[in-house]
Amino acid sequence: MSAPVIILITTLVITVIGIIVGAGLVFTGKKFHVPVDERETEVRECLPGNNCGACGYAGCDAMAAAIVAGEAPVNGCPVGGAPVAEKIGGIMGADAEFVERKIAFVRCKGTCEASGLQGNYVGIQDCRSAALAGMNLKNCDYGCMGLGSCVSVCPQGAIKLVDGVAVVNRKLCVACGLCVKTCPKGLIELIPESKFVAVQCMNRDKGPQVKKVCSAGCIGCTLCTRQCEHDAIHMDGNLARITYENCTQCGKCANKCPAHVITPPCPAKKEA
């Protein structure tokens, strides 16, 4: 057989096999068709479609499915922001309940001054590397290491280091949660935007030990738990913890705290 004939036969054979296989696929596709919620397609079209994964889902498709299933909030896309959330809210209609925006909060007040530096760290300037080597840059074992891993992962540039402690800019934060996952000390948590009162310490040691390593730490005195009238603050071992759902932002615990480790309510609210 000459070359052109072989090429012809090959093309023919492959085409025929392709057509048979394609027909088979069409048939099974019809037979096992799964109806997809129309809204899912619409929501998917509203999302940016760059599959960044900042929402916590595998991609925009997965996010759209989660929104329609009610597992993800309509404003869950940090990239699209408010305009996208509005559109999706329109599609989801009455189904969409109002979901409060959340904001990352660093639970440490141990600045270089409050919790002194142990020594001069010259390794890789990254909290995760330092933590891997078992380092604690400050005297406190639980506190912010101040090397800014969270700063570098934040896609919004919303985190800054102030006196060796990470501080979140409330306006820029989109609650993507990347910093929460990154912090080797587990200091960052997402709390609802309207809740200002929070315990700014993660040290679980007993009072005297905390005092030794940090002047701004929770000493576990339990004074705050006795102040609260709404059952919103409890002791978790030697550390006070606020149940945000119950908290009414009265600020009594913050006023009473001898270590000033509970953040006060929003100043605007105080005046009103």
Next chain:
Amino acid sequence: MIRLILIVILNALISNVVLNQFLGICSFLGVSRQIKASASLGGAVIFVITIASAVASILYNGILVPLHLEFMKMIVFILVIAALVQIVEMFLKKKSPSVYKALGIYLPLITTNCAVLGIAIDNIDKFGYNFIESVFSGFGTAIGYTIAIVLLAGIRSRVDEEAIPRPVRGAPVVMLAAALMSIAFMGFTELQPAIETVLKGVGQ
């Protein structure tokens, strides 16, 4: 009959597709997080490899050899395997959404799972099996894959609960576990000469 059983054993244990031939590693490491999901993937792979071996054998001996188009086998096999995986995917999506979700991206990845194509080609090039032998060889290979992935999933579920040093936590420790499993499976290679002798003796 003995010949077919020996072919299954040979492919499942002795030249285990994952632990001995190092094919299909991607899904082996990717889906071995939960025993249930890995067993479902094993089921899907058993289905795909068995059918793919059968179809590949028919296509090769029925169409490609008579037309002297043996050199096209790779493309034809890939075509058939891709279609088969699509069908399995549609079937799972309809019948068992939870398994479909658990397998995630790895289900379409069976298409590019070199184990499937590898065994279809090995059946012809390396072993020269006929149709029925190819089916059993494919089935044995898939059984071997399932054994390996379920074992690794079991090991991983135990390992995850242990206090592992931070630097090897996650992927590294899984690699170590897989490597140790591979060494353990090397023990079966002692049987290979014996089985091959028997295979020759039993004859076609």
